[in-house]
Amino acid sequence: MSVDKNTVAKIARLARIRVDEKQQEELTGELNQILGWIEQLSELDTDGVEPMTSVVEMTQPLREDVINDGYYVDRVTKNAPESAHGFYAVPKVVE
Amino acid sequence: MSYRIKGNTGEWEVVIGLEVHAQVISKSKLFSGAATAFGADPNHHVSLVDAAMPGMLPVLNKEVVEQGVRTGLGLRAQINMKSVFERKNYFYADLPQGYQISQFLEPIVGEGTITLDLEGGDVREVGVERMHLEQDAGKSVHDQHPTQSYIDLNRSGVALMEIVSKPDLRSPEEAGAYLRKLRSILRYLGTCDGNMDEGSMRADVNVSVRKPGDELGTRTETKNVNSIRYVQQAIEHEAKRQVKILEEGGEIVQETRLFDASNGTTRSMRSKEEAHDYRYFPDPDLLPLVLDPAWVEDIKATIPELPDEKKERFINDFGLSAYDAGILVADREKAMFYEEVAEGRDPKLAANWVMGDFFGALNKSGLSLDASPVSAKQLGGLIGLIKDNTISGRIAKEVFEVMWETSKDADTIVEEKGLKQITDTGPIEAAIDEIMAANPNQVEAFRGGNEKLIGWFVGQTMKATGGKANPGMVNQLLKKKLAG
Missing domain, CATH: 1.10.10.410 (Arc Repressor Mutant, subunit A)
Incomplete structure (x- = not known):
């Protein structure tokens, strides 16, 4: 598996990261190298081995359904570049 | 009668699948301890987890998992003992994380079935493909400022169930019957209030058309339709639009569309074209969810009698018609009311009175069932008086009107007004x-x-x-x- 420059540009766009032409070239090379390393793993025989979904041998801890957070609108919007009437105020996004 | 769109080249069949987003009834959110209640001031029901502040970690709500399992059992579906939360990545102003935590490859609930109650007491089975748990996004308000949108994250992180049907539906009527039945089941289970006005249930509508017997056509998805009537309008409009394009030699583009309630049409949502590349991957903040079989058994024991079983019982034990039974069981509260009225009375007479004069009066006065001036016990009392010939059916209607006005018992009214039937x-x-x-x-x-x-x-x-x-x-x- 490998990626070309167009794919790199698309991934960057989806992730909202600005990557200029020159960087796209460089990243294509780097990403393909990484993909190459990962591909080496497929040489291993993993038949009968459970997929490892986590490095810790435990399952999802659960919390009880109680309300014990929230009600601090000031803290929530404190870092917002702009807020108004308790809302975040952002540049207009309309469909 | 099959539903068909008549085109210039003959008849077209419509193929519909629905993805219903149902808000889970729980006190707190899917991954945080903030409240879920509707109608709070902006950003009050928001924790730092819901606002996606750096370093915050999600912790799964046990009750939501239980509600998900309960829903799966109610849909007669497979419960997956292991499921995995994944990140669905996209950018939008009301999605502070930049991804929605959802389930993708391994949902908590697999295939199930919903039985549709159609016109005239007919039934039809429709397949459920899957059901998974996911976070809701926040809400954008666009009309409060000329150049800004306001973002309220109260809904952000509230638990949703996404229930995906198979493409088994063939008409707007069936889609309506599917949504009504699903809503009824969720309300019986107590896992979603089904209140479409408040957005606790909304549907993405997948529509394609084909000549009967052909392969499936290319589909479009109309997002976030929030009433049964709108879903039906969207299907109708979308099917006709597709038939027109195909008959003019065009092709259907697989795309996301928006429903415009003001004129019942759909239009392309271009901004979403690229967003379909969601780059799902397992959320590293969350471990796989593994259910203990004993827990699932415990949940199974809490499942109430559901509408299909209740309907069966009303038909078999009470001798009601499939149609009447279907109407009475559609709403859990109404079904319970009817059962209380019918307790120890003639069940058919009770059904006629509940569905006729009683629901009629309720509708006319615009009251909800729990605000009814006549209780189930009182209505049962009136039916008792008819059955033992104390009053005739005609007098009973008069007595009922007085009961509605005064909330008095039927026998008191009969006594006071001297309405006792003459049987001498x-x-x-x-x-x-x-x-x-x-x-x-x-x-x-x-x-x-x-x-x-x-x-x-x-x-x-x-x-x-x-x-x-x-x-x-x-x-x-x-x-x-x-x-x-």
Whole structure:
């Protein structure tokens, strides 16, 4: 598996990261190298081995359904570049 | 009758699949301890987890998992003992994380079935493909400022169930029946309030068209439609639009569309074109969810009698028609009300009264069931009086009106107003004698063969007794006396 420059540009766009032409070239090379390393793993025989979904041998801890957070609108919007009437105020996004 | 779109090249079949987003009933959010209640001031029901502040970690809500399992069981679906939360990546102003935590490859619930109750008591099974748990996004308000949108994250992180049907639906009516039945099941289970006005249930509508018997056509997805009527309108509009394009030699583009409720049409949502590349991957903040079989068994024990089973029971035990039973069980509260009315009474008579005069009065006065001035017990009392011949069905309607006005018991009203049915032959015979004596011509005509006049005599007798005479006895006595 490998990626070309167009794919790199698309991934960057989806992730909202600005990557200029020159960087796209460089990243294509780097990403393909990484993909190459990962591909080496497929040489291993993993038949009968459970997929490892986590490095810790435990399952999802659960919390009880109680309300014990929230009600601090000031803290929530404190870092917002702009807020108004308790809302975040952002540049207009309309469909 | 199959639903078909008539085109210039013949008839087209419509293929519909629905993805329903149902808000899970829980006190706190899917991954945080902030409240879920509707209608709070902006950003009050928001924790730092919901606002996606750096370093915050999600912790799964046990009750939501339980509600998800309960819903799966209610949909007669496979419960997956292991499921995985993944990140669905996209950018939008009301999605602070930049991804929605959802389930993708391994949802908590697999294939199930919903039975549709169609016109005239017909039923049809529709497949459920899967159901998974996910976070809701925040809400954008666009009309409060000329150049800004306001973002409220109260809904951000609230637990949703996404219930995906198979493409088994074939008409707007079936889609409506599917949504009504699903809503009914969720309400019975107590896992979603099904309130579409408040957005606790909304549907993405997948529509494609094809010539009957052909392969599936290319589909479009109309997002976030929030009433059953709108879903039906969206299907109709979308199907016609697609048929027109195909018949003009065009191709359907697989795309996301928006429903415009003001004119019942759909339009392309271009901004979403690229967003379909969601780059799902397992959320590294969350471990796989593994269910303990004993827990699932415990949840199973809490499942109430669901509409299909209740309907079956009403038909078998109470002798109701499939149609009547279907109406009575659609709403859990109404079904419970009916059962209380019918307790120890004639179940068919009870069904007629509940669905007829009672629901009629409720609708007319715009009251909800729990605000009804007449309780189930009281209505049962009235039915008891009809059944034991204390009052006739006609008088019962009068009594019911007074009950509705005064909230008094039926027997009190009958007593106070002296409405007790006359079942003594004496007074009825006396009334008949008087009428016959005063109307010799009619008696003559009847005896001369005009037997239809019996109706007139019945009317006169009822009038003379203030409607209180037992109609059966009036008939019987009239026939005897008129025969001479």
